[in-house]
Each structure stands twice: as structure tokens, then as C-alpha cells.
Amino acid sequence: MFTISRRQVLATSLVTGLAFAWPPATSADEPAGRLLSLGGSVTEIVYALGAQDRLVGVDSTSFFPEAAQALPNVGYLRRLSAEPVLALTPDLIIAEADAGPPEALAQLRAAGVAIVSVPDEPDIGGVLAKIDHVAAALGLHEKGAELARRVSTRYAGVRERVARVAARPKVMFVLSAGKGAPLVAGTGTSATAIIEMAGGQNPIDGFPDYRPMTPEAGINAQPDVILVTERTLKLLGGMDRVRDLPGIQGTPAARNSAIVAMDGLLLLGFGPRTPDAVWQLALRLHPGLNPVDQAGHRGHR
Structure with a gap:
């Protein structure tokens, strides 16, 4: 089994524009002390995992839960500027795949901020993948698995009823x-x-x-x-x-x-x-x- 450095993964992500999430930037033993969430769905997952106490800021699409709206806001995730983000001194950024522009992300990486890009596919499999990526980045594997199980079970019930129509x-x-x-x-x-x-x-x-x-x-x-x-x-x-x-x-x-x-x-x-x-x-x-x-x-x- 080979390993790949965080810098290599980030560089590849920047060049290709694809959504990568390397092995967690932190572990359960070393949780990210200051977390910035970019993307409404990512912020929801952070709260659902009970990790909201780590948040120091969010983006302007993070409307839910309502408590997220009280956090410092760094603007629209597709039109980021590095300066407002760096002012919050985050240790880790977890972002939806379309966060950008690339120049701003490059500035953040150059400043030493770890960034995890979360894939964003519009189906239930994509939802479960998001949960898995965010949970892994936060070192909350067991909580992530439990959240994914609850979401999957709820969706199975909905799908069964809709299929009858x-x-x-x-x-x-x-x-x-x-x-x-x-x-x-x-x-x-x-x-x-x-x-x-x-x-x-x-x-x-x-x-x-x-x-x-x-x-x-x-x-x-x-x-x-x-x-x-x-x-x-x-x-x-x-x-x-x-x-x-x-x-x-x-x-x-x-x-x-x-x-x-x-x-x-x-x-x-x-x-x-x-x-x-x-x-x-x-x-x-x-x-x-x-x-x-x-x-x-x-x-x-």
C-alpha cells in the first residue's frame, strides 16, 4: 500500500479540477481545532455529526441549521477571496467540489491551510459519499457511518412509497x-x-x-x-x-x-x-x- 502526501493530492486537485479528499487531514486523536465549512450541504453534515463546536466560519450558502447563520461568513463559495478566509485562521477547510476560484484556493494552500474537497453528485449515493468524506476529514468515522445509515434508511422508506405512485x-x-x-x-x-x-x-x-x-x-x-x-x-x-x-x-x-x-x-x-x-x-x-x-x-x- 502506497501513501501520497497532502501536498500532492491538493496539487492534483487544482490541476484537474476534480473533487478529491485525501485521508483525513486530522484524526480522532488530533481533531481540527478551527474548521471552515464551504457549502450548505457540508455545513449541515458538520452539524449532523455534532462537530459544530469546531466551526469558525461558513459561506453564504450555509443557511441550515439556523445557528450556522450566526457564524462569520466568508462569502459565496464560488467567488472566494483568500483574505477573509485567512482572517479566521482555520486549520482545515472542508469545501464542496465547486468552491473557488482556483486562485483563491491556491493562496490558501500556500498559506498552509489544509483543504478537503468533497464530491457533489445529485443522488442518494452522492449524499452518502459526502457524509463519508466529511466524517473522514474530521476523524468521526463511527458517527459518519451512523448518520449515513439513518439517511439511507429514511430514503429507502421514501423511495418505497414514491414507487407505488x-x-x-x-x-x-x-x-x-x-x-x-x-x-x-x-x-x-x-x-x-x-x-x-x-x-x-x-x-x-x-x-x-x-x-x-x-x-x-x-x-x-x-x-x-x-x-x-x-x-x-x-x-x-x-x-x-x-x-x-x-x-x-x-x-x-x-x-x-x-x-x-x-x-x-x-x-x-x-x-x-x-x-x-x-x-x-x-x-x-x-x-x-x-x-x-x-x-x-x-x-x-
């Missing part, structure tokens, strides 16, 4: 950043993944990632449901304004006022609450599901 409504996900035209989610996105997990289908399948919504896109897709984040709903001016958008107006979703808004981090974060996100969305897409059936998400605390 025959209808698969067409669900179009719309996202607004507050500038320019709203975007619609195509293939390979977290939005498409969560829609399918909840027993829906994304009618936008002609392109990957996100593209500006056009009137033709909605008319051709004829969605039964429009799915948005609560932030997008606010930015677009509420339910009525969303329903009247070109590309949505005239669709079955608009005619039936079938617009579903959910918390963005819960819906798209693919963290420990993903089984709950799937269940909540499934209840909105499939009115026949029993909302008081707790078996699908028992144990979420």
Missing part, C-alpha cells in the same frame, strides 16, 4: 438569480435529479445544465407543475407573476396554478435532509400520498 407529472424547474431571464433546468442538474426522485419527470430534456427560459420552451414542454425555490418566487414577484411569465402562461401548470415553492438548500443541496426534501416534494406532486405517513422520513432530528 403510477402518475409521473411533468415538472419544470425555474430559477432566477435576480438578473436577466429566468433559467430552466435541463438534464444532469440537481433539479432534474430531485424531481425524478420524487416521482416526477423533467420535460426539458433537449439540453444539459441551465438555459434562459424562452416562451417556446414552456409551450413545447407543457409542464403540469412549475417548481421554484422560495428565493426565486420572491425575486420573480410571487405566484401570480410566475404564472404569467412567458413560457409558463398557457401551460397546464399555469391554468391549474400548480406552482410549488420550496427552500432552495433543502431542495437542491443534496445533504442529510435529502430524504425529507424528496418526501415533501412527492407530497406536492402526488396528492394521493398520505401526508401523515411518517415512515418515509422518521428519525429526522
Whole structure:
């Protein structure tokens, strides 16, 4: 069995842009004294593992739990600057795979800060991998295994119930950043993944990632449901304004006022609450599901 140095792994990660997590930068005997979490799902996992006392800061996507919002904030994880991060003097940074830019990460590494990059795949396997990587970086293997078991068990219950539903409504996900035209989610996105997990289908399948919504896109897709984040709903001016958008107006979703808004981090974060996100969305897409059936998400605390 060969070993590889932390510096080698970090250098490879920088060059290739892939998400690597080397063997834990710390161990259970030598826990990281000052931890910075970058990415809402990573922060959720840190709290779920009971390691929040190590946190000295988070990024601006770390909304949950609410206590995380009281911590020092270093800004958006994709537009980091080294100076605010170094001001917190972290020993270890655990970051979602798309944290950056690379120049800022290079500065942090040059300053001697250990960085663990966590893979981010939008499926239940990806959630379990995140938990494993974060737990390993913190030297909390047993707690990580227990958290992964609870998440896996909850998701199995949800999946069993969703599998019984025959209808698969067409669900179009719309996202607004507050500038320019709203975007619609195509293939390979977290939005498409969560829609399918909840027993829906994304009618936008002609392109990957996100593209500006056009009137033709909605008319051709004829969605039964429009799915948005609560932030997008606010930015677009509420339910009525969303329903009247070109590309949505005239669709079955608009005619039936079938617009579903959910918390963005819960819906798209693919963290420990993903089984709950799937269940909540499934209840909105499939009115026949029993909302008081707790078996699908028992144990979420």
C-alpha cells in the first residue's frame, strides 16, 4: 500500500479540477481545532455529526441549521477571496467540489491551510459519499457511518412509497438569480435529479445544465407543475407573476396554478435532509400520498 502526501493530492486537485479528499487531514486523536465549512450541504453534515463546536466560519450558502447563520461568513463559495478566509485562521477547510476560484484556493494552500474537497453528485449515493468524506476529514468515522445509515434508511422508506405512485407529472424547474431571464433546468442538474426522485419527470430534456427560459420552451414542454425555490418566487414577484411569465402562461401548470415553492438548500443541496426534501416534494406532486405517513422520513432530528 502506497501513501501520497497532502501536498500532492491538493496539487492534483487544482490541476484537474476534480473533487478529491485525501485521508483525513486530522484524526480522532488530533481533531481540527478551527474548521471552515464551504457549502450548505457540508455545513449541515458538520452539524449532523455534532462537530459544530469546531466551526469558525461558513459561506453564504450555509443557511441550515439556523445557528450556522450566526457564524462569520466568508462569502459565496464560488467567488472566494483568500483574505477573509485567512482572517479566521482555520486549520482545515472542508469545501464542496465547486468552491473557488482556483486562485483563491491556491493562496490558501500556500498559506498552509489544509483543504478537503468533497464530491457533489445529485443522488442518494452522492449524499452518502459526502457524509463519508466529511466524517473522514474530521476523524468521526463511527458517527459518519451512523448518520449515513439513518439517511439511507429514511430514503429507502421514501423511495418505497414514491414507487407505488403510477402518475409521473411533468415538472419544470425555474430559477432566477435576480438578473436577466429566468433559467430552466435541463438534464444532469440537481433539479432534474430531485424531481425524478420524487416521482416526477423533467420535460426539458433537449439540453444539459441551465438555459434562459424562452416562451417556446414552456409551450413545447407543457409542464403540469412549475417548481421554484422560495428565493426565486420572491425575486420573480410571487405566484401570480410566475404564472404569467412567458413560457409558463398557457401551460397546464399555469391554468391549474400548480406552482410549488420550496427552500432552495433543502431542495437542491443534496445533504442529510435529502430524504425529507424528496418526501415533501412527492407530497406536492402526488396528492394521493398520505401526508401523515411518517415512515418515509422518521428519525429526522
